[in-house]
Amino acid sequence: MRGLMQDQATAADAYLAWWALAGVDCAMGEAPVDWLSAAPTVTSSPPPGPSAAPAVIQEKPRTLETFLAWLTGDPAQPERRWTGAPILPVGGQNATLMVVTDLPDPADMTEGRLLADRAGDLFDAMLRAIGLDRSMIHLASLFTARPPGGMVEAADLATVATRMRTHVALARPRRLLILGDRTIRALGGANGGAASEGLHDFNHEGGTVPAVATFHPRLLLTQPAAKAECWRALQSLIEEPRP
Template identity: 65%
Template sequence: MPHAYLAWWALAGVDGAVAEAPVNWLRLASARSPGLAGAAAPIAPPAPDKPRTLDAFLSWLATDSAQPERRWPGQPILPTGPARAPLMVITDMPDLADAGAGTLFADRAGVLFDAMLRAIGLSRDAIALASLFTVRPPGGMVEASDLATVADRMRLHVHLAAPHRLLLLGDRTIRALLPTGSVPDTSGLHPFNHDGGIVSAVATFHPRLLLTQPAAKIECWHALQSLIEEHHP
């Protein structure tokens, strides 16, 4: 107990005739004495500004070291196509054959993909083409946190690219981007929310699945018809 009294009088300044600064005894000790409360919590750095143009976005995607794909080997396959394209096609990631070719939808899947485009009156040079992941991860497996990151990134991409319609290919793409996470169906147009509003999207099977399950081509065709009707009312 004597030690407590001595500490009180020391804090009161009895050991000195004049204090350097007044002391507010009604304040909490942690507020009076920062040294007793420990170091202040570090201030988080401000989030970097998002790209505001499509060109700036593509440059950021190609050079930013914080992109999740930087952890994996392989050369990124970047998005292609013009802004305000009549259709933007989004897939999940490059296939094994794509990495060697340096382009999405190479090999047999690419032949089928081109046939799908011809069926709706389009070709590759008229569309915008992108994948959620620009590099295929080892084993084709991704973590949920990475999928959420690239889904947010794609919403920004769609906003800046401003396509007239979207075509989402594959179950993983659809689950990441559509609000209901629905599997491919023939229900026509789905609303896709991006950073600047809403654009209509058609969801269907990936060509890689159609190669192994030809019966799914019928459902795929029904989905693509929604795009044909949109372009030719």
């Protein structure tokens, strides 16, 4: 009789041990358990590697050549977010006149040059009226490409305005012509943010340059009455330089 009980006790212990190995360690639990789910795996974290090297701060361009290279190759420029090949400034240093517009028009992006199509024809006529042509000027735009819909963010406008002041300082033109309301507002204008008929000092990183602000040729095409005011602004560019 005692041997039978010992055999039953041994069988019971083996039975309980089997269920324990299967994960059943109590008759009833407070929370449900998904016994069919895979057991969680424990992964060891890799040892910490060397700390990342600090970001390299690119040196500010000090010449017109390095500025143009930076304008083309720097991935942080706002134009990198848009499609279309950039239209870079043309002209060298110490030009008789530097002309700054806001951004390329659709026709400009198609032709790959600033102030193309009918607006460009009118611009060329404006230059001829003061005895100049494109080969004698430095021509640039705040933005080197055109964003979707021609709409720009205020933060981007502030960025390119600062960039343009560096550009003017490195180009060192004798006079500056600012075209268009958006360009005038971004750069502070030659007369507090408005089109002007006379020369005013434009502040840049290297000092000042005589400047005048007037209408963009694209506006003159739709509002011919503004041409008289524009002509008065252009006349100030052919006055004798102030001492």
